[in-house]
Amino acid sequence: MNRRMLLAYILAPAFSAIGLALIGYGGRGRISRVFEKVPLPPPRYDGNVSIEYALKVRRSIREYEDKPLKLEHVSQLAWAGQGITDKRYGFRTAPSAGATYPLEIYIVVKKNGVEGLSEGIYHYLPREHMLELVKKGDYSRELMDACLDQEWVGEAAINIVVTAIYERTTYRYGDRGRIRYVHME
Known part of the structure; x- marks a missing residue:
């Protein structure tokens, strides 16, 4: 195992733990408290830019x-x-080992970060295509601290935090799910 892979295996669970600590994860795939649910506008399935062009011009931007x-x-x-x-089978935009989908998306919204949303931590519900507010308040500073004081994290209107519920994959694949598959996702 090379050094880069070892670092990835160490850091991935650590960042999942940071995200779960921020949101007050209640265990067993459930959030301890939900304040409100916010329906999202339907996604667009077409765009003005091809995926090839988007990949060609992609750059990291840290000034907003x-x-x-x-x-x-x-x-x-x-x-x-x-x-x-695919609503019938629950397939998603991202592939998943055995369609177990262990990844969860949280959106950390700072004050005045999104029109119509109050600041807080929102959990994305793929099946309903909505957000649920799980923690009220501006957590951009705490997230910035957790990300080794990277200022751009605190300045962004939103931050997307990806966590994993390992049990969704390990129930089917055992340790391979924990060691390999979840990290590949």
Whole structure:
């Protein structure tokens, strides 16, 4: 095992733990408290840019405009990350070992970060294509601290935190699910 893989195996559970601690995870795949549910606008299935062109011009940007995002943009990002593409079988936009889908998406919204959303931590519900507010307040500073004081994390209108519920994959694949499959997702 090379050093890079070892580091990935160590850091992935650590970042999942940080995300779960921020949201107050109640165990067994359930959030301890939900304050409100927010329906999202339907995702778009076509765009003005080809995937090839988007890959060609992709760059990391760490300076943001000081204006809120639109809810439809948050909707599109959540759907692109873990949205349902086949309601009959529950298939999603991202592949998964054995269709176990261990990844969960949380959106940390800072004050005035998204039009129509109060600040807080929201859990994305793929089947309903909605968000549930699981923790009220502005947690951008805490998230920035957890990300080794990277200022751009605190300045972003939203941060998308990806966590994993390992049991969804390990029940089928045992340790291979924990050691390999979840981390590959």
